[in-house]
Amino acid sequence: MSAEVAAEIPKGNGWEPNILAFCCNWCSYAGADLAGVSRFQYPPTVRILRVMCSSRVEPAFILKALKDGADGVLVAGCHIGDCHYIDGNKNAEIRINNTKKALAKLGLDGRLRLEWISASEGLRFSEVIRDFTEEIKKLGENPVKEVKK
Amino acid sequence: MSDIKGTENKSTVAKDSDEKRVGVFVCECGVNIGGVVNTKAVAEYIGTLPGVKVTSVNKFTCSDSGQADIQSKIKEYNLNRVVVAACSPKTHEPTFRACIEQMGLNQYFLEFVNIRDHCSWIHMWEKEKATEKAKDLIRMGVERSKLLEPLQASEVPVTDKALVVGAGVAGMQSALDLADMGFQVYLVEKEPSIGGRMARFDKVFPTNDCSICILGPKMVEVARNKNIKIMSYSEVKAVDGYVGNFNVKIEHKPRYLDVTKCTGCAKCSEVCPVEVPYDFNEGFGTRKAIYVPFPQAVPLRAVLDKENCINCKACAKACQSGAINYDMQPSYTDLNVGVIIGAVGFKTYDPEPRHDFGYGLYDNIITAMEFERLLNAAGPTGGHVVRPSDCKEPIRVGFVNCVGSRDKATNIYCSGVCCMYTIKNAQLLKEKRPETDHTIMYMDIRTPFRGYEESYNRSRNLGVKFLRGRPVEVKEDPVTKNIKVRVEDTLAGEIRNLEFDLMVLATGIVPNEGIGQIQQLLKLSKAADGLLMEAHPKLKPVDTTIDGVFLAGCASGPKDIPYAVSQGSACASRATILLKNKKAITEGITAVVNPDVCVGCQVCIPMCPFQAIKMDEKEGRANVVKALCKGCGTCVTACPTGALEQSHFKNAQILAQVKNVFRFQEVAV
Ligand SMILES: Cc1cc2nc3c(=O)[nH]c(=O)nc-3n(C[C@H](O)[C@H](O)[C@H](O)COP(=O)(O)OP(=O)(O)OC[C@H]3O[C@@H](n4cnc5c(N)ncnc54)[C@H](O)[C@@H]3O)c2cc1C
Numbered sequence: 104m105s106a107e108v109a110a111e112i113p114k115g116n117g118w119e120p121n122i123l124a125f126c127c128n129w130c131s132y133a134g135a136d137l138a139g140v141s142r143f144q145y146p147p148t149v150r151i152l153r154v155m156c157s158s159r160v161e162p163a164f165i166l167k168a169l170k171d172g173a174d175g176v177l178v179a180g181c182h183i184g185d186c187h188y189i190d191g192n193k194n195a196e197i198r199i200n201n202t203k204k205a206l207a208k209l210g211l212d213g214r215l216r217l218e219w220i221s222a223s224e225g226l227r228f229s230e231v232i233r234d235f236t237e238e239i240k241k242l243g244e245n246p247v248k249e250v251k252k
Numbered sequence: 253m254s255d256i257k258g259t260e261n262k263s264t265v266a267k268d269s270d271e272k273r274v275g276v277f278v279c280e281c282g283v284n285i286g287g288v289v290n291t292k293a294v295a296e297y298i299g300t301l302p303g304v305k306v307t308s309v310n311k312f313t314c315s316d317s318g319q320a321d322i323q324s325k326i327k328e329y330n331l332n333r334v335v336v337a338a339c340s341p342k343t344h345e346p347t348f349r350a351c352i353e354q355m356g357l358n359q360y361f362l363e364f365v366n367i368r369d370h371c372s373w374i375h376m377w378e379k380e381k382a383t384e385k386a387k388d389l390i391r392m393g394v395e396r397s398k399l400l401e402p403l404q405a406s407e408v409p410v411t412d413k414a415l416v417v418g419a420g421v422a423g424m425q426s427a428l429d430l431a432d433m434g435f436q437v438y439l440v441e442k443e444p445s446i447g448g449r450m451a452r453f454d455k456v457f458p459t460n461d462c463s464i465c466i467l468g469p470k471m472v473e474v475a476r477n478k479n480i481k482i483m484s485y486s487e488v489k490a491v492d493g494y495v496g497n498f499n500v501k502i503e504h505k506p507r508y509l510d511v512t513k514c515t516g517c518a519k520c521s522e523v524c525p526v527e528v529p530y531d532f533n534e535g536f537g538t539r540k541a542i543y544v545p546f547p548q549a550v551p552l553r554a555v556l557d558k559e560n561c562i563n564c565k566a567c568a569k570a571c572q573s574g575a576i577n578y579d580m581q582p583s584y585t586d587l588n589v590g591v592i593i594g595a596v597g598f599k600t601y602d603p604e605p606r607h608d609f610g611y612g613l614y615d616n617i618i619t620a621m622e623f624e625r626l627l628n629a630a631g632p633t634g635g636h637v638v639r640p641s642d643c644k645e646p647i648r649v650g651f652v653n654c655v656g657s658r659d660k661a662t663n664i665y666c667s668g669v670c671c672m673y674t675i676k677n678a679q680l681l682k683e684k685r686p687e688t689d690h691t692i693m694y695m696d697i698r699t700p701f702r703g704y705e706e707s708y709n710r711s712r713n714l715g716v717k718f719l720r721g722r723p724v725e726v727k728e729d730p731v732t733k734n735i736k737v738r739v740e741d742t743l744a745g746e747i748r749n750l751e752f753d754l755m756v757l758a759t760g761i762v763p764n765e766g767i768g769q770i771q772q773l774l775k776l777s778k779a780a781d782g783l784l785m786e787a788h789p790k791l792k793p794v795d796t797t798i799d800g801v802f803l804a805g806c807a808s809g810p811k812d813i814p815y816a817v818s819q820g821s822a823c824a825s826r827a828t829i830l831l832k833n834k835k836a837i838t839e840g841i842t843a844v845v846n847p848d849v850c851v852g853c854q855v856c857i858p859m860c861p862f863q864a865i866k867m868d869e870k871e872g873r874a875n876v877v878k879a880l881c882k883g884c885g886t887c888v889t890a891c892p893t894g895a896l897e898q899s900h901f902k903n904a905q906i907l908a909q910v911k912n913v914f915r916f917q918e919v920a921v
């Protein structure tokens with residue numbers, strides 16, 4: 104993207120997005136713990152919500168989050184093959200991809216991410232948050248959220 | 253400790269037993285949280301939330317005084333929900349569950365909020381934002397806590413038998429300890445003999461005692477122990493169940509001979525016309541297509557390698573016991589065990605594909621494992637270290653440390669044992685042939701633990717030279733086949749050109765083949781080094797996140813023999829807690845069908861990875877079998893009518909967090 108275009112994007116002065124991250128208990132939550140233990144600094148834009156498996160994340164939760172103040176939603180689970188419940192993450196993948204399509208129709212493209220982050224990938228966890236934060240900054244504030252913080 | 257909100261409602265006893273009375277305990281974790289998050293401001297804010305009757309800040313909430321504070325406030329404020337904002341629930345959730353349970357509260361009325369690993373530690377220089385974030389996280393927790401429901405953890409019986417996977421020195425130790433405590437042990441080893449890596453070494457550091465002389469008797473002890481059933485040349489194919497009650501399928505690969513008839517006399521090998529490189533000797537020398545793995549093998553039985561067999565049937569004629577059976581098929585055993593110990597060991601880094609330091613390009617560069625076999629009196633050369641190009645005994649030997657370790661291009665971690673085994677190997681050859689000249693090229697020499705530094709000093713006294721630096725160029729002299737090395741001596745600050753007759757690479761410890769399969773079968777995680785991950789690196793070094801599954805030896809990180817053996821014993825001791833108590837506690841989190849809402853559409857049934865949902869044909873409703881349900885929630889998300897709920901992760905409970913994460917929107921309770 105050219106510098107001019109980048110400058111156009113409403114970033115606000117130091118505007119920081121709100122990101123809600125659903126993390127599965129076994130891999131991604133533990134990956135976030137490891138990022139902490141390793142002191143890998145990342146932007147304070149994300150709030151983590153623990154679920155047992157990525158397959159527990161319902162589209163309704165995502166929509167609710169976007170309505171209630173989130174600029175982006177991350178769903179994070181174990182790598183394919185590593186799900187604590189065999190293939191919960193495969194179900195999550197299907198569901199989240201469908202939700203992404205629905206969001207695109209609402210003009211909310213790019214605000215939902217699905218990532219596989221293992222318990223040993225503390226560094227990757229911090230990188231994903233940093234990267235997603237930058238992406239959402241480029242997109243600017245979520246237009247459908249009802250309450251702005 | 254300081255109460256922030258303690259004036260209100262002290263005497264009001266909850267009239268309505270449904271009234272949610274929340275106490276919030278914010279931990280400073282010394283300065284870990286308190287040094288970043290303004291805990292006082294957080295507690296003040298949280299105290300304004302409806303339903304919060306008291307907030308309290310403690311230096312260490314997990315300490316005795318911290319827990320006493322929780323317990324006294326439960327009494328004083330008649331609390332029925334407790335929120336602890338501290339470290340990770342992975343560390344202390346059980347602590348606080350037990351703490352509130354002692355006060356008569358259901359343990360699931362605890363909500364744990366992570367403001368350390370997920371907040372103060374990762375926003376160390378953004379104190380204000382971290383404080384705001386902590387408020388958000390705790391608000392989510394408070395709102396969720398109001399909707400928590402009581403649950404019962406369930407007790408499951410434990411089968412008092414153990415499975416040990418991998419019969420290296422670590423797995424053997426686990427098996428022996430458990431068997432000596434009276435438990436039945438199945439010891440599964442994928443190779444035709446037990447013993448692992450240690451069976452191949454000549455001598456072992458730091459004392460340089462003969463490896464097989466100390467390992468051999470242990471192997472025999474394992475074989476003789478009536479509580480141990482060795483399943484060699486076998487692999488785990490499927491694992492099902494949970495702590496206390498694992499159902500495991502073992503595949504026995506065909507040896508193409510009847511082990512009950514074979515005596516291990518090796519007459520068959522004598523007549524077999526096929527010769528292939530001998531894997532046990534790292535490819536040096538040859539073995540036959542039918543062979544006894546090595547002289548001390550346990551079980552001492554032959555094995556026929558079908559891939560290389562030419563079907564001449566000479567062995568069948570030679571075998572006096574009539575043991576050979578060319579049509580043998582794999583066979584299977586189903587086991588039911590209460591605990592599983594994973595001790596699948598490691599392999600060494602392979603320098604061939606990248607031609608590290610010329611390996612694979614020049615004959616006279618070998619790995620340490622190859623060197624170990626050459627040194628071994630029972631090895632391919634009867635203990636004479638020779639160089640591959642001309643089978644001459646070398647005079648000048650160079651050793652390169654950290655090959656495949658401590659290197660961004662391969663593995664960044666330290667393999668822990670290579671300094672010591674290189675020191676050992678140089679010493680051993682120097683002692684055998686004092687005319688030899690040894691140079692160890694190293695990055696750092698690491699010799700912790702008893703006797704290790706002494707061993708290092710000994711090798712210096714013997715005249716082994718230590719050069720700090722890594723070869724930058726390795727070439728072969730086309731005529732002599734000697735190895736010419738350019739290396740920067742970083743201590744002297746000069747480039748040195750050295751010539752060796754033989755060069756040995758200290759290749760590091762990497763995950764074994766098949767570790768991925770074991771990881772997936774046992775539902776474990778891998779650490780960054782690719783080896784299996786323990787539950788906690790410090791406090792639970794042999795436990796895993798899966799109850800009833802333990803790890804010993806190099807399967808969970810580089811280790812030397814004493815460390816691997818200690819872990820083998822540690823696993824046995826951890827496992828005994830379950831085996832002896834004959835029961836284990838499992839989480840009460842499961843899916844539940846609301847029969848009034850379920851329409852019997854059966855959408856949920858194929859979603860469950862554990863076949864835990866059955867149709868109640870009579871009622872036309874789905875039903876979750878609690879003992880099979882593992883509580884993932886997959887089915888809950890799939891149910892179109894909302895009839896399925898996951899206890900402790902109900903829709904309303906999760907939505908309470910979602911609604912309140914970025915602003916306050918109290919939920920109806
Ligand atoms: C060159 C070299 C020299 C060394 N010298 C010394 C020394 O002098 N002193 C010292 O203290 N340490 C030494 N070590 C370290 C030592 O080798 C290890 O500490 C030790 O072998 C670890 O034992 P283990 O049981 O964990 O693993 P291993 O010895 O690797 O045993 C693992 C066993 O599990 C089996 N297995 C693997 N996968 C499966 C599966 N899927 N199913 C069933 N079975 C499976 C393997 O076949 C093997 O028998 C040296 C290491 C190297 C590389």
Ligand code: SF4
Pocket residue numbers: 842843859860861862863864865876880881882883884885886887888898
């Ligand atoms: S929660 Fe998971 S394990 Fe339990 S019934 Fe539903 S899908 Fe099966």
Ligand code: SF4
Pocket residue numbers: 845849850851852853854855856857873874890891892893894895896
């Ligand atoms: S998906 Fe829901 S409604 Fe359909 S059978 Fe299962 S529990 Fe009943």
Ligand code: FES
Pocket residue numbers: 127128129130131155156157158179180181186187188191192
């Ligand atoms: S448990 Fe992590 S994705 Fe299923």
